[in-house]
Amino acid sequence: MIDVNKIRQDFPILSRKINGKNLIYFDNAATSQKPESVLKTIDDYYRNHNANIHRAIHTLGEEATAMYENARNKVANFIKAARPEEIIFTSGTTASLNLVAYAWGRLNLSQNEEIILTVMEHHSNLVPWQQLAFENGLTLKYLEIDESGTIKADALEEIITPKTKLLAITHMSNVLGTINPIKEMIKVAHRHNVTTVIDAAQSVPHLPVNVQSLDCDFLAFSGHKMLGPTGVGVLYGKQKQLEKMPPFFFGGHMIKEVYLEKTLFNEIPAKFEAGTSPIAQVVGLGAAIDYLEKIGMDNVREHEKALTDYALSQLAQIEGLTIYGPKNSQIRGGVIAFNLHGIHSHDVAQILDAEGIAIRVGNHCAMPLHTALQIPASCRASFYLYNTKEEIDLLKKGLLKTKKVFL
Numbered sequence: 001m002i003d004v005n006k007i008r009q010d011f012p013i014l015s016r017k018i019n020g021k022n023l024i025y026f027d028n029a030a031t032s033q034k035p036e037s038v039l040k041t042i043d044d045y046y047r048n049h050n051a052n053i054h055r056a057i058h059t060l061g062e063e064a065t066a067m068y069e070n071a072r073n074k075v076a077n078f079i080k081a082a083r084p085e086e087i088i089f090t091s092g093t094t095a096s097l098n099l100v101a102y103a104w105g106r107l108n109l110s111q112n113e114e115i116i117l118t119v120m121e122h123h124s125n126l127v128p129w130q131q132l133a134f135e136n137g138l139t140l141k142y143l144e145i146d147e148s149g150t151i152k153a154d155a156l157e158e159i160i161t162p163k164t165k166l167l168a169i170t171h172m173s174n175v176l177g178t179i180n181p182i183k184e185m186i187k188v189a190h191r192h193n194v195t196t197v198i199d200a201a202q203s204v205p206h207l208p209v210n211v212q213s214l215d216c217d218f219l220a221f222s223g224h225k226m227l228g229p230t231g232v233g234v235l236y237g238k239q240k241q242l243e244k245m246p247p248f249f250f251g252g253h254m255i256k257e258v259y260l261e262k263t264l265f266n267e268i269p270a271k272f273e274a275g276t277s278p279i280a281q282v283v284g285l286g287a288a289i290d291y292l293e294k295i296g297m298d299n300v301r302e303h304e305k306a307l308t309d310y311a312l313s314q315l316a317q318i319e320g321l322t323i324y325g326p327k328n329s330q331i332r333g334g335v336i337a338f339n340l341h342g343i344h345s346h347d348v349a350q351i352l353d354a355e356g357i358a359i360r361v362g363n364h365c366a367m368p369l370h371t372a373l374q375i376p377a378s379c380r381a382s383f384y385l386y387n388t389k390e391e392i393d394l395l396k397k398g399l400l401k402t403k404k405v406f407l
């Protein structure tokens, strides 16, 4: 198990006071905090190595290029990609999913063909497909959740038809915490020649992910949710998929030869990384991966499972509090959405903020899921490796206080 007190010392922001109280940061599903090593790496990059990459024949340019490509190797190892060329740097999960929708989707999906999504998707893995469906005359089909907030792999078999061409699904819900049985679902999809896109924004930061074992075609995640900086994300794609996929952004670096009449595109990954890349951010993401690997992703997962079990049992003791999503930490991550009966979620967040506790309220970019749950909004507490059971006790205390204020 991990030494949380030692880990906490690596995160300068955790010593901040908010409204005179120690900060309790439970908004990790939105973005994570950054350890000293990531902050130092970014600072060192700008102070000592800053240059544009892949172009300069000077020392700084070579150093910056090596740092950038080294980070690509780290990402590839982290998610067990077969080769670093399968890692495309983007600005985040949203950009990665849009890239697949526009580059792969436009080419491969036509009139009356079907895409399967789930009702628990983040808008990032729903709206791009919806737009493509409008443009290309496609049909969207949605897997529903059961009362426990889960989707069974068999449900997929039931709605796949010969017209189904794509399954785009979240690995872990950013509201329910549900970890979907994506390995089984990918197997079912491939049996029917259906391509698979995984939104791993909430899974890659919190549990070991092995893209070769999953056998997914594409997988997307963001650096800022896994201790790295904002402005960088990843699109993993199998080499054969990326080689067939046309580029979507055009400009410098993604080209091999340019003539006035035509252009020959570069090999992967450069083909998808037009223009100046987010170099400092990529290097910072490399440092975040170093940090997570030092702790061990199995340990991160175990710690969060223990926090989740504890939080589920503690919050369940509060009368009038409804928790959404599975009650079993084996099939869920450390994201807990809830409502306090009769109290608006914004009021809950405000009282908790006065106690120094940061949670998120609203629909968490998952409006269709909230519609399915028949609620306008929810409160969400989400954990990471630096959170503690004592903080969960204070959350419980804050919620009991909220009830006293409003009821």
Ligand SMILES: Cc1ncc(COP(=O)(O)O)c(C=O)c1O
Residues within 6 Å of the ligand: 029, 030, 091, 092, 093, 094, 095, 122, 124, 125, 170, 172, 173, 174, 199, 201, 202, 222, 365
């Ligand atoms: C499941 C899921 N998908 C996609 C995203 C979008 O990530 P980003 O805003 O970093 O592009 C998020 C962010 O909250 C998410 O939780």
